[in-house]
Amino acid sequence: MRHILSLLLENEAGALSRVSGLFSARGFNIESLTVAPTEDPTVSRMTLVTSGSDEIIEQITKHLNKLIDVIKLVDLNDNRHIERELMLIKVSAKKEDREQIKQLVDIFRGRIIDVSENTFTVEMTGTGDKLDAFIGALDKTLILEVVRSGISGILRGDKALHM
Amino acid sequence: MNASNFYGLTVSTNRFINRGGSGLGNKKEILRGAEIFVRALKEEGVKFVFGYPGGSVLHIYDELFKQHDFEHILVRHEQGATHAADGYARATGKPGVVLVTSGPGATNCVTGIATAYMDSIPLVVFTGQVHTYLIGNDAFQEVDSIGITRPCVKHNFLVKDVRNLAGTIKKAFYVATSGRPGPVVVDIPKDITADSCEYDYPKSVEMRSYKPVSKGHPGQIKRALNMILSAKKPMIYTGGGVILGEASGELTEFVRLLGYPITSTLMGLGAYPATDKQFLGMLGMHGTYEANMAMHHCDVLIAIGARFDDRVTGDLEKFCPDASIIHIDIDPSSISKNVPVDIPIVGDVKFVLKELIALLNEGRQIPDKQVFEPWLKQIREWASIDCLKYNRSSDVIKPQYVIEKLYELTGGEAYITSDVGQHQMWAAQYYKFDKPRRWINSGGLGTMGFGLPAAAGVKLAFPDQTVACITGEASLVMCIQELSTCKQYGLPIKIILLNNRYMGMVRQWQEMFYSGRYSHSYMEALPDFVKLAESFGHTGMRIEKSGDVESALKEALSMKNELVMMDFVTDQTENVYPMIASGKGHHEMHLSPERELA
Numbered sequence: 001m002r003h004i005l006s007l008l009l010e011n012e013a014g015a016l017s018r019v020s021g022l023f024s025a026r027g028f029n030i031e032s033l034t035v036a037p038t039e040d041p042t043v044s045r046m047t048l049v050t051s052g053s054d055e056i057i058e059q060i061t062k063h064l065n066k067l068i069d070v071i072k073l074v075d076l077n078d079n080r081h082i083e084r085e086l087m088l089i090k091v092s093a094k095k096e097d098r099e100q101i102k103q104l105v106d107i108f109r110g111r112i113i114d115v116s117e118n119t120f121t122v123e124m125t126g127t128g129d130k131l132d133a134f135i136g137a138l139d140k141t142l143i144l145e146v147v148r149s150g151i152s153g154i155l156r157g158d159k160a161l162h163m
Numbered sequence: 164m165n166a167s168n169f170y171g172l173t174v175s176t177n178r179f180i181n182r183g184g185s186g187l188g189n190k191k192e193i194l195r196g197a198e199i200f201v202r203a204l205k206e207e208g209v210k211f212v213f214g215y216p217g218g219s220v221l222h223i224y225d226e227l228f229k230q231h232d233f234e235h236i237l238v239r240h241e242q243g244a245t246h247a248a249d250g251y252a253r254a255t256g257k258p259g260v261v262l263v264t265s266g267p268g269a270t271n272c273v274t275g276i277a278t279a280y281m282d283s284i285p286l287v288v289f290t291g292q293v294h295t296y297l298i299g300n301d302a303f304q305e306v307d308s309i310g311i312t313r314p315c316v317k318h319n320f321l322v323k324d325v326r327n328l329a330g331t332i333k334k335a336f337y338v339a340t341s342g343r344p345g346p347v348v349v350d351i352p353k354d355i356t357a358d359s360c361e362y363d364y365p366k367s368v369e370m371r372s373y374k375p376v377s378k379g380h381p382g383q384i385k386r387a388l389n390m391i392l393s394a395k396k397p398m399i400y401t402g403g404g405v406i407l408g409e410a411s412g413e414l415t416e417f418v419r420l421l422g423y424p425i426t427s428t429l430m431g432l433g434a435y436p437a438t439d440k441q442f443l444g445m446l447g448m449h450g451t452y453e454a455n456m457a458m459h460h461c462d463v464l465i466a467i468g469a470r471f472d473d474r475v476t477g478d479l480e481k482f483c484p485d486a487s488i489i490h491i492d493i494d495p496s497s498i499s500k501n502v503p504v505d506i507p508i509v510g511d512v513k514f515v516l517k518e519l520i521a522l523l524n525e526g527r528q529i530p531d532k533q534v535f536e537p538w539l540k541q542i543r544e545w546a547s548i549d550c551l552k553y554n555r556s557s558d559v560i561k562p563q564y565v566i567e568k569l570y571e572l573t574g575g576e577a578y579i580t581s582d583v584g585q586h587q588m589w590a591a592q593y594y595k596f597d598k599p600r601r602w603i604n605s606g607g608l609g610t611m612g613f614g615l616p617a618a619a620g621v622k623l624a625f626p627d628q629t630v631a632c633i634t635g636e637a638s639l640v641m642c643i644q645e646l647s648t649c650k651q652y653g654l655p656i657k658i659i660l661l662n663n664r665y666m667g668m669v670r671q672w673q674e675m676f677y678s679g680r681y682s683h684s685y686m687e688a689l690p691d692f693v694k695l696a697e698s699f700g701h702t703g704m705r706i707e708k709s710g711d712v713e714s715a716l717k718e719a720l721s722m723k724n725e726l727v728m729m730d731f732v733t734d735q736t737e738n739v740y741p742m743i744a745s746g747k748g749h750h751e752m753h754l755s756p757e758r759e760l761a
Contacts, residue, residue, distance in 0.1 A: 010372055013321065014309060025314050055499065062496035068318040068338060071372040163371070 002031070003057050004076040004083060004153045006161055007046040007064065011037050015044065015069040022067065028052065028060050032085075032150030043071065043163060047152045072161060080156040086123070086149040087131045088113075092142045093120040101142070108134045119144060191363055196325045196356035197222035200289070203332040205232040206364045209260050211251060211623055212236065213244040217264025218304060219291030222356040236623065236652060239644035241268050243616040245275020246642065249284050250617030253603045254578055255624045256409060258285040258339050265291040266304030269350075270311065274610060277315035279346040281607025282430060283407055285339040286346035287332075288312075294354040295323060308350045317345030325358035330365055337368045342375025343494040344407055376493065379510030384518050387489045387506045390463055391519075392530055396485075396538045397423040398461035400446065402475075403430030403606070404468020404492060410513035411435070411599040414467065417516050420523050421530055423465075424542055426454035428475050430606040431468065433596035438575070443542065444551075447475040448743050449588040452550035455741075455749040457542050458483055466490045468512045471501040472607070481748025491515050550741045550754055551592055559734045560709050562586060562661040566593040568713050569631060569659060572720055577629040578621045580604065582614040582638030585667035588739045590633040612641030615658065619645055622654040629720065631657040636686055637666040646699040649726050657719050658728045660692060663735045671738045696728035705730045 009015050016035055023030050031049040038045045050060060057075070064070050076083070093101050093115075101120055105112055110124035124134060128151060135146065155161060194202065200223050204212065213236045216224045227235050238244040241263045248259025259279075263272055269290040279286045293302040309321050318338050320331045331349060339347040391397065399421075405414050411434045418425050418441060425435055426446040435442055444451035446458055455477075458464070464486040469475070476482045482502055490497075490504040491512055498507040508515055523529065553563045566589050569577070575595055581587040581604040596602045603621060605613040618632040639660055649656060661667075669684040693703030702725045706715045712731070719727040740755040 014313070014319075017310070018313060021313055055503075059496065059500060062498075066494070066496050068370070068373050 001053075001057075001077075002049060002051045004081070004151055005048045005050065005061065005064065006074045006076055006153055007048065008038070008071040008073075008161060008163065009044050009046060009067075010069040010071065011042050011044040012069060016046075018067050018069055019046065019048070019064065022063055023050075026059075026063065028056065032148075034150040034152055040163065047150070049151050071163070074155070074161050076153045076155065079159065081153050082156055083127055083151050083153040084125050085128050085131055085151050086125050087134075088121060088123055088147040089135070089143065090119055090121045090145040091138060092118060092144055094118060097142065101138075104134070104137055108137075110134065191361040193359050194362040195222070195359045196328050196351070197226040199325070199328050199360075199362055200332070200351070200356065201226045201230050201232075202362060203329050203364055204260065205230075207332070207336050208257075209233045211248075211620075212260045212262050213238055213248045213251075213620070214262035215241050215244060215264065215268060217266075217268050217291060219265040219293060219353045220262060220268075220289075220351075220356070222353065223262065223289075223291070223351075235262075236619075236648065238616065239647050240642065241271035242275050242612065243619075243642050243645045243648065245272045245286065245288065246278065246610075246613050246616035247620035247623075247645070247648075248286055248288075249275060249279045249613075250580060250603055250620030251624050252279075252284050252286060252620075253282075253617070254600050254621040256600065258287050258336060259620065261286060261288040263288070263290055264304065265293055265308070266306045268304075269306055269308040273311060273315065274612075276312055276346045276348065278605050278608045278610040278613060280315045280317070282403060282605065283344050284346065285344035287335045287339050288346060288348045290348060290350050292321070292350045292352040295352045296354070298352065308348065312348045315346070316348050317343075319348035319350065321350045322352070322355050325355050326360045328355060328360075329362060330368075333365045333368050334370065337370075338373065342373075343404075376509055377511040377514055379491065379508040379515040379518065381518070383506060383508045384515060385522070387465075387491075387508060388519060388522050388528075390487055390489060390506060391421070391465060392528055394423075394461075394463035394530070395534055396460060396462040397421070397465065397530075397535060398457050398463070398486070399423050399425040399465045399467065400428075400458065400469055401425065401431045401434055401467045402428040402469025404470075404512050405431055405434035406468075406599045408468060408493065408512040410468070410516055413513055413516035413520065417520050417523075420520065422532060423530070423535070424457055424539065426450065426458065428469055428472070428606070429591055429604070432591060432602045433599045436597040437595035438597055443546070445591055446749075447472075448477070449592065449739050449741065450743075451546075451592075452548060452741055452752055452754065453542055453545040455743065455752055456545045459749040460541075461486050464488045466492075466504075467516070468492060470494075470497045473501070476501060477743045477751075478746055478748050481750070483749075548754070550752075553737075557734065558709055560706065560712060560731050562589050562663070562731070562733045562737055563593050564709060565659060565661060565712055565716075565731050565733070566590055566633065568716055569633075570594045572713070572716050573629050573631070577601070577631050578603065578618075578625060580614045580618040580621060580630070580632045582632075582634040582641075583609045583611045584635050584638060584669075585663075585671065585737075585739050586633050586635045586638075586661045588668075589661070592739075594633075611638040614638060615642050616645045616648070618656040618658075619649055619652075619654050622649075622656050623652065629657070631659050633659045633661065635667055636660060636662045636664065636689055636692070640690075643695070646696065646701060646726070650700045653724070655722070655724050655726050658696075658726070660728060660730050661733050662689075662692070662730050663733045663737070664689065665735060667737075668739070674738070675744070692728055692730040696726070701726040701728060703728045703730065705732065707732045
């Protein structure tokens with residue numbers, strides 16, 4: 001099963017490689033991984049999407065917690081949560097296709113953020129599924145470039161993961 | 164910037180900085196990085212640093228030259244430094260300290276660091292690094308030491324500012340020795356050792372991201388106790404964690420209170436007295452028949468400071484089929500990693516055992532011996548087949564015989580290091596360790612070449628004790644250069660070389676599983692080990708007949724000030740038995756070709 005793990009870790013050189021190294025050394029999957037500093041510049045927030053049986057996920061969380069740089073860890077799947085991913089996608093937009101693409105972008109509540117003679121660049125956020133659906137709805141031959149951020153997640157309600 | 168020549172030798176420009184504070188109420192000393200390093204090690208109570216100099220650590224070596232608080236032991240290869248520090252740590256319980264240069268100095272340490280990591284041994288390894296402004300430039304003797312060691316350390320640090328040096332060293336010792344111990348690498352660029360700052364060694368250390376547990380969960384401990392008391396066929400299985408956690412006394416008290424049978428992994432030998440009647444010997448691939456059978460048939464398994472390694476469990480599908488399992492371990496990631504556990508207790512083994520003993524004493528709840536007496540009787544029957552029997556009347560020297568004699572002549576009191584292979588298993592089977600920290604071997608990584616440098620580290624820690632390295636001719640030559648270190652520092656260890664002219668364990672597997680195709684396991688062109696020892700300034704003996712074993716051992720042990728290389732020419736075809744072949748369960752042991760079980 002797919003799990004979203006949220007981590008607070010020391011914003012130190014090498015912290016990211018400790019996490020990614022752990023996954024490769026122990027043969028765990030990473031579907032996506034995003035990391036950036038928080039409001040406290042000494043702390044980074046990482047969202048990691050992985051998959052595996054309950055036993056594997058338990059081992060993954062234990063090994064992550066064991067890393068010296070990891071301060072806190074929450075499995076968002078254990079809680080009500082919100083997940084979002086940002087996608088930038090560049091599509092071929094010839095005159096005859098423009099209107100149709102614009103409509104599709106509106107349906108998916110995306111925004112066209114750059115226009116050239118032959119292309120649109122679209123910004124879209126949502127769950128991974130939604131972004132997949134948008135890509136699926138486009139004519140494959142129109143897609144020039146896809147950039148996805150990987151999932152970011154946060155707990156719903158009053159609960160918060162902070163120091 | 165410092166001027167630097169081709170060899171990375173630098174002349175520091177801050178060398179002549181005015182010391183002793185600025186006079187503005189600032190009383191803290193200003194020290195250079197190299198001086199901070201030496202002070203910090205003194206603060207940590209370090210007695211020995213095992214090392215080898217080179218360009219990037221020359222400022223530090225210059226400071227070592229001026230101090231007398233600890234001794235630097237010059238090894239002959241950096242791998243030897245890590246193994247010697249490791250041996251020292253295993254024997255004393257204190258962290259082993261290593262100092263090497265950048266590049267090849269660091270890479271040569273990797274095997275030793277990985278060895279310590281697999282067996283959870285506290286080491287602090289200082290590697291020199293090129294100047295910070297050269298990092299990433301493919302500078303002379305540059306290697307990404309942090310990247311290379313990352314998968315085999317508990318943690319590592321790159322010091323990028325001299326103001327962080329003292330604090331980082333403090334953290335390194337704390338991380339290495341607390342929780343589940345392990346090696347920590349501190350990579351120090353050369354310019355950091357020349358830079359200066361105020362010196363202030365932290366008294367204590369607090370890390371928000373690292374808080375090792377100690378106490379076990381009280382509810383879990385009570386549940387475990389109920390399960391322990393309900394057992395009809397109990398079995399206790401302990402590992403190296405008991406030794407690392409200094410819980411040998413508590414374990415012995417707990418096991419005696421219960422009256423239950425106990426076995427140990429290779430790493431746990433000595434935590435419980437091997438000569439005690441409740442002890443069934445080692446378990447696992449080359450464990451005793453009674454220990455493995457008791458594992459297979461038990462109804463409650465109490466695992467203490469052990470990690471269910473594949474050499475211990477055999478086929479996991481067949482592991483302890485009828486048992487409820489209690490697992491006490493300080494590392495949560497060890498729990499249910501290989502085998503699902505019914506009652507996990509995460510905590511310091513010593514603390515949890517104390518709690519269990521207190522609860523037993525409090526409730527006066529001692530298990531009813533009547534209940535498990537039939538089980539003990541069954542175990543005695545298994546033990547009666549004497550699975551460690553071998554031909555004691557052989558004229559050709561049997562390796563087991565040498566170890567039995569060594570055990571007798573040292574009264575079981577010696578510190579024994581070993582290398583890896585058949586001799587290691589025989590040492591574990593035939594030398595009965597009654598005390599912890601006497602049996603020093605590379606269990607997890609299985610590092611050939613460990614034994615000799617490790618023995619040097621142990622002998623430095625305990626100069627008045629007998630230290631013997633039980634080894635084979637293949638393992639010994641892997642770090643043979645350390646004979647020179649032993650000469651320089653006068654380390655009279657006894658090398659018990661069981662020389663069968665084969666990589667014995669490889670040969671055994673080739674005999675059993677590859678139809679006797681002995682592919683590259685024969686040791687051709689061996690040196691004359693007697694002359695080899697003599698060329699390093701030591702004493703050598705060759706022993707070729709069984710009848711000479713005892714007198715030769717007596718003679719060597721009486722030579723208190725000599726390192727003696729004892730080249731025992733042993734039976735080439737002897738194999739380690741009993742054995743569980745891979746893919747088999749504990750109940751599917753192979754006793755020996757002559758003694759098949761029904």
